[in-house]
Amino acid sequence: MTQRIHFNARIEGVEYDVLDELVGYAVRRAQLSIYEDFAATMDGEEITPQRFSSLVIVENNPGISQTRLAEVMGIARSGVVAIIDGFEEKGLIERQASGDRRSYSLLLTKAGARQLKRYKQAVKEHDERISAALNQAEKKQLCALLRKLCPP
Amino acid sequence: MTQRIHFNARIEGVEYDVLDELVGYAVRRAQLSIYEDFAATMDGEEITPQRFSSLVIVENNPGISQTRLAEVMGIARSGVVAIIDGFEEKGLIERQASGDRRSYSLLLTKAGARQLKRYKQAVKEHDERISAALNQAEKKQLCALLRKLCPP
DNA sequence: TATTGTTATACTCTATAACTATA
DNA sequence: TATAGTTATAGAGTATAACAATA
Numbered sequence: 424m425t426q427r428i429h430f431n432a433r434i435e436g437v438e439y440d441v442l443d444e445l446v447g448y449a450v451r452r453a454q455l456s457i458y459e460d461f462a463a464t465m466d467g468e469e470i471t472p473q474r475f476s477s478l479v480i481v482e483n484n485p486g487i488s489q490t491r492l493a494e495v496m497g498i499a500r501s502g503v504v505a506i507i508d509g510f511e512e513k514g515l516i517e518r519q520a521s522g523d524r525r526s527y528s529l530l531l532t533k534a535g536a537r538q539l540k541r542y543k544q545a546v547k548e549h550d551e552r553i554s555a556a557l558n559q560a561e562k563k564q565l566c567a568l569l570r571k572l573c574p575p
Numbered sequence: 576m577t578q579r580i581h582f583n584a585r586i587e588g589v590e591y592d593v594l595d596e597l598v599g600y601a602v603r604r605a606q607l608s609i610y611e612d613f614a615a616t617m618d619g620e621e622i623t624p625q626r627f628s629s630l631v632i633v634e635n636n637p638g639i640s641q642t643r644l645a646e647v648m649g650i651a652r653s654g655v656v657a658i659i660d661g662f663e664e665k666g667l668i669e670r671q672a673s674g675d676r677r678s679y680s681l682l683l684t685k686a687g688a689r690q691l692k693r694y695k696q697a698v699k700e701h702d703e704r705i706s707a708a709l710n711q712a713e714k715k716q717l718c719a720l721l722r723k724l725c726p727p
Numbered sequence: 728t729a730t731t732g733t734t735a736t737a738c739t740c741t742a743t744a745a746c747t748a749t750a
Numbered sequence: 751t752a753t754a755g756t757t758a759t760a761g762a763g764t765a766t767a768a769c770a771a772t773a
Contacts, residue, residue: 426651426652426765426766428649428650428651428764428765429649430648430649431646431647431649432722432725432726433725433727434646434647437632437636437647438632438635438636439631439632439635440631440634440635441631441695441698441699442628442631442632445698445699445702446609446702446705446706446709446714446717446718447609447613447624447698447701447702447705447706448624448628449717449718449721449722450602450605450606450609450721451606451609451624452721452725453602453721453722453724453725454602454603454606455649456724456725456726457598457599457602457603457724461599471739472599472600472603473740476594476600479591479592479593479594480589480590480591480594482592483590483591483592484589484590488754488755489754489755490753490754490755494583494586495583495586495589496582497580497581497582497583497607498580498740498741498742499578499580499741499742499743500578500754500755500756501741501742501743501755501756501757501758502740502741502742503755504755504756504757505740505741523749523750523753523754524748524749524750524754525747525748525749525750525753525754525755526749526753526754526755527754527755543593546593546597546599547593547597549599550597550598550599553598553599553724554598554599554723554724556723556724557598557720557723557724561720561723562598564716564720565598565601565717565720565721566598566601568709568713568716568717568720569601569602569604569605569717570584570601570605571706571708571709571713572605572608572609572705572706572708572709573584573585573604573605573608574584574608575585578742578743580741580742623762623763625763640731640732641731641732642730642731642732650763650764650765651764651765651766652731652732652733653732653733653734653735653764653765653766654763654764654765655732656732656733656734657763670732675730675731675772675773676731676771676772676773677730677731677732677771677772677773678730678731678732678772679731679732
């Protein structure tokens with residue numbers, strides 16, 4: 424028998440105790456729900472929140488190096504190699520020579536820009552869906568509060 | 576050379592474009608920062624947010640089955656086996672016979688209850704640290720807004 | 728027939744450390 | 751000496767599918 428995996432943030436009859444009082448758990452809960460909708464939205468497409476972010480960062484910071492991208496995403500440099508390898512194979516990102524011959528300048532290809540435009544559209548729709556219970560003011564407020572959780 | 580991995584939610588001089596407008600990315604950002612502080616807080620202890628949650632759920636829902644726990648945590652049943660195996664080895668959780676001989680009743684041991692009390696204390700301090708920039712009203716508001724992101 | 732716990736397996740993500748070529 | 755990208759490797763987390771025992 425198959426078991427469909429699904430995160431239900433609050434299950435009837437289950438006592439969550441302290442978890443209900445922790446800001447951290449509230450964020451985690453939301454994140455799991457959001458991730459699930461993202462995955463369902465992008466079903467079939469080989470894209471994850473992580474990979475989507477890296478495309479956006481490369482698009483808006485053309486010529487960025489892999490090490491810098493790793494820093495922005497908060498992962499090890501070796502992880503970026505795999506990500507860029509994947510996008511390069513698909514023809515979405517190219518590694519261009521930079522002034523420093525140790526490093527590359529990452530750039531979106533034309534195909535990459537076209538694909539990202541489609542991804543952005545889908546992600547925006549996903550984002551509106553998951554935040555549909557909030558009005559514009561609440562969304563802004565939520566983002567502002569979340570920003571305060573990130574050390575400056 | 577070692578490269579210390581660290582997530583910086585916003586890096587000077589980097590253009591984030593649409594990521595700055597997505598509720599989903601705001602949540603993800605916060606989650607990464609929070610996780611980092613959690614890991615630093617619990618350094619040395621063999622505990623993760625996931626494992627901490629399962630201890631809390633077992634404590635407050637004594638006799639819960641593994642399948643039910645999997646459902647609460649939104650992971651596969653096989654994942655729960657590994658988690659409970661680990662806690663059983665440490666003597667924090669025990670599998671007791673239940674009415675249905677196919678399933679176990681999960682219970683915290685005395686040692687488990689003592690250990691969880693310590694974990695709770697540490698997690699609460701961690702949670703207050705990561706949300707130190709918010710006053711009580713803001714925390715409540717944030718949790719309320721986040722709750723609206725989780726499908727009912 | 729269906730469900731519970733379990734196992735085997737595979738896949739993804741990730742960090743670490745060592746390597747190379749450049750600086 | 752230090753840095754950028756790369757590789758090899760290992761560990762964690764996870765899902766899937768099949769199995770035995772039980773319902």
